[in-house]
Amino acid sequence: MGPSKACLVKMVRTVTKTPSAVTVPRNVILATMQYTEKKFVIPTLDGISAKSVEEHLGLYGGYVKNFNAISAAIEGLLSDPDKNALAIAELRRRHSFEFDGMKLHELYFPQLEGGAQPIGAESALAQALTKHWGGVESAVARVRQTAMMRGPGWSNLYYNPENGAFHMSFVGEQHQGHFATLPIVLALDVWEHAYLLDHGAAGKAAYVDAFFKNLNWSVIEDRFVPLTK
C-alpha cells in the first residue's frame, strides 16, 4: 500500500520548500555574488576618442553595479517568494543582461590595451582561421558583416575546442544569441554608445574600421592558444 494522499501532499510541500527556508545567511550568499569593476589602461586610439572611451568605461561600471544590485534585490524578495514572484521573475530575466554586459566589456576593453598589434601570419590563430575559413581576412569579413547587422549588440567570434570550429554570433543586447559553453575569442561592441560620439548614428562602419585599426591581436591569440591544448 502506497503513502496516503495527506502524506503525498506533505512530501510535495517538503520537496518544493521555498528558498526562504534556506539557512545560509543572506549576507553570506550575497558576498559570493558581488563583482568589482575592473580597471583598463586604454592608450590613445585612432578613430575612437578618449572621451568616448571614458564614457564607455562608465557604462561598463553601470553593468557591474546593476548586477550586484539585482543580486541583492532578488535575495531580499526571496524572503517571500510567493508574494514577490512577479518581481523576482522580472529581475531574473534582467540578471543575465547585466552579467553579460559586465563580462563582454571585460573582453572588449583589453583588446584595445597595449597598442595595436597585427596578427602573426604564422601564429596558431592565423593558421586555424585559415584552415577553417580560408584566411584571416575571411574571418575579419565575417566579424564585420555580423557587426553591421541592425540592432544593439555584439559581433562575437567563438571557438569550439571540441571540433576546432569557429562560430560567429550577433548577440542582441548583451545576452541573446550566445553559443552556450563556447568561449569568446573576439568581442566587438556595436551598441550605438560605442560610436555615436565619434562617428554619429550612421557611423558604425567607420567605428568598426577604427576597432580593427586599434585591435591588439596578441590578446585574441592569448585567448585562443590555451583552448587548443
Ligand SMILES: [Fe+2]
Ligand atoms: Fe558597450
